[in-house]
Structure formats: structure tokens, C-alpha cells
Amino acid sequence: MTTTPAIQVAGLTKAYGDHEVLRGVDFDVARGSIFALLGSNGAGKTTAVRILATLLPADGGTALVDGADVGAEASRVRESISLTGQFAAVDEILTGRENLVLVAQLRHQADPRGIATDLLARFSLTDAGDRRVATYSGGMRRRLDIAMSLIGDPSVIFLDEPTTGLDPQARLEVWRAVKELAAAGTTVLLTTQHLDEAEHLADRIAILHDGRIVVNGTLAELKALLPPATVEYVEKQPTLEEIFLAVVGDETAATTGPAPTATNS
Ligand SMILES: Nc1ncnc2c1ncn2[C@@H]1O[C@H](COP(=O)(O)OP(=O)(O)O)[C@@H](O)[C@H]1O
Ligand SMILES: [Mg+2]
Numbered sequence: 001m002t003t004t005p006a007i008q009v010a011g012l013t014k015a016y017g018d019h020e021v022l023r024g025v026d027f028d029v030a031r032g033s034i035f036a037l038l039g040s041n042g043a044g045k046t047t048a049v050r051i052l053a054t055l056l057p058a059d060g061g062t063a064l065v066d067g068a069d070v071g072a073e074a075s076r077v078r079e080s081i082s083l084t085g086q087f088a089a090v091d092e093i094l095t096g097r098e099n100l101v102l103v104a105q106l107r108h109q110a111d112p113r114g115i116a117t118d119l120l121a122r123f124s125l126t127d128a129g130d131r132r133v134a135t136y137s138g139g140m141r142r143r144l145d146i147a148m149s150l151i152g153d154p155s156v157i158f159l160d161e162p163t164t165g166l167d168p169q170a171r172l173e174v175w176r177a178v179k180e181l182a183a184a185g186t187t188v189l190l191t192t193q194h195l196d197e198a199e200h201l202a203d204r205i206a207i208l209h210d211g212r213i214v215v216n217g218t219l220a221e222l223k224a225l226l227p228p229a230t231v232e233y234v235e236k237q238p239t240l241e242e243i244f245l246a247v248v249g250d251e252t253a254a255t256t257g258p259a260p261t262a263t264n265s
Contacts (some may be wrong), residue, residue: 006187011061023211036202044190139170
């Protein structure tokens with residue numbers, strides 16, 4: 001078993017003009033784990049993911065995916081990865097099955113129809129497989145999108161805000177699909193603005209703020225950063241939201257005082 005992390009990022013910098021978005025980002029992602037890059041809108045999550053996916057050059061620092069440098073060895077990196085963006089890349093006119101077969105053919109897979117059947121089953125889309133994607137719900141489309149990104153067995157998958165715009169039920173469906181990915185050995189780096197999403201899905205959570213990773217740890221480690229709040233009868237663990245606000249500062253709610261506890265009434 002190799003212990004080299006699937007993703008290694010050190011000192012990564014990126015500016016758009018004089019707007020420094022990434023100002024020295026460092027993190028590793030262990031193989032087969034789910035890593036959440038958590039940050040507010042505009043924090044630089046998509047910028048980081050696009051650099052890791054070889055779509056955007058960094059200004060400085062290093063980023064390795066499967067040991068290959070995203071700048072110098074981009075084609076090697078592309079063999080290991082797939083990227084699912086906030087926009088679903090599926091073709092509405094085609095059925096779910098046809099979309100999968102098409103992508104499998106484009107990626108020169110040996111058995112496109114077999115792959116499509118397997119992926120439909122894996123993402124609970126068998127019944128809908130022969131319907132046009134235009135009839136799918138948001139959650140079904142996103143699941144199909146993730147299924148398509150798995151064709152060719154990438155070892156690392158990037159999911160940029162995989163549940164943004166989905167209703168709660170669809171979010172749960174996508175969460176289940178993401179967990180199954182990691183259980184099958186795929187390394188998942190996902191970005192999210194949703195604290196509860198990171199909390200439910202990720203093995204490790206890194207908070208990107210002001211161009212840097214300000215916290216990186218397991219949920220338990222993050223919770224240990226704050227003493228558990230004790231109330232009269234029950235011990236209340238700090239939520240990830242409270243940790244996030246404590247770490248990055250609560251600019252929007254600075255006047256509302258500490259996060260509410262069970263004793264507030
Ligand atoms: N191509 C670009 N040119 C100029 N500014 C950009 C570009 N892409 C993103 N930005 C800016 O960089 C910051 C980070 O953007 P982004 O990486 O998309 O953040 P996030 O995905 O966390 O919302 C934002 O302020 C955004 O407006
Ligand atoms: Mg983004």
C-alpha cells in the first residue's frame with residue numbers, strides 16, 4: 001500500500017490581476033478519502049479546483065495529483081482525474097443511458113453499454129435510464145453527471161459544489177452517491193459553502209479563507225478547537241458553523257453575540 005497522498009498542495013498562489021485569491025494554500029488529501037474545501041462564495045474554491053484539474057495555471061507553489069505536477073505533467077494528471085462542475089454536463093435530449101454510452105465511447109472504453117448499465121445501477125438510475133434527461137429531477141441529473149465523470153475509473157474526482165441548487169432530498173441523494181464513491185476507493189475533493197455538507201460527508205475539512213487554509217482537520221479535531229458548551233442537562237457539541245465563525249470571524253453577525261445555545265430562550 002502506498003501512503004503518498006492522492007493530492008499534495010503546497011504554497012499555491014493565484015491572482016487575477018492584483019486580486020490575490022490564493023495566497024499560499026497548503027493541504028494534502030489521502031487516497032480514498034473525502035476532503036471538503038469549505039469556504040464562502042468567492043473564497044477561491046473553484047480557482048483551486050481548476051488549478052488542480054489542470055484547467056488554470058497557478059502563479060506559484062506546487063500541486064501534485066497522483067504524484068504528477070499539475071503544471072509540468074498536466075496530461076498525466078488528466079489521466080487520473082475527472083471534474084464535475086457546478087453546471088451539469090449532461091445532454092438533455094438523450095436518455096441517461098445514451099449519455100453514459102456516449103461518454104464511454106468518447107473515452108475509448110471497451111464496453112460502453114456494459115459500463116452504462118453498471119453506472120445506472122450504481123447511481124439508482126436504472127428505472128430512469130431510458131428516459132430523456134429533460135425529464136429528470138435536479139438530483140437525478142447531478143447523479144448522472146457524477147456517474148459520467150466516473151467513466152474511465154479516475155482515481156481522483158473533483159466535485160465543485162455538487163449540491164448547490166438542489167433541494168434537500170436531492171442533496172441527500174448526491175451525498176449518498178459521493179459516499180459510495182469513496183467507499184469504492186475513489187479520492188474525492190469536493191468544495192462546498194454548506195457547513196453541514198462538509199460535516200456529513202468529509203473525512204477531513206479545510207476552511208479556505210483570505211487565500212489560505214485557516215483550519216484543516218477531521219470533524220472531531222475541528223470540534224476540539226472549541227471547548228464543548230455545557231448547558232444545564234446536556235453537553236452541546238459546537239457545530240461546524242460555530243467553529244467556522246470562530247475561526248474566520250463573524251463579520252456578518254458580529255453584533256449578535258455568541259452562537260445560541262440550549263439555554264437561550
Ligand atoms: N477569471 C477571473 N478573473 C477575475 N477574477 C476572477 C476570475 N475567476 C474568479 N475570480 C474572482 O476570484 C475570487 C475567487 O473566485 P472563485 O475561485 O470562483 O471562488 P469560489 O469558487 O470560492 O466562490 C472571486 O472574487 C472571483 O470574483
Ligand atoms: Mg466556485
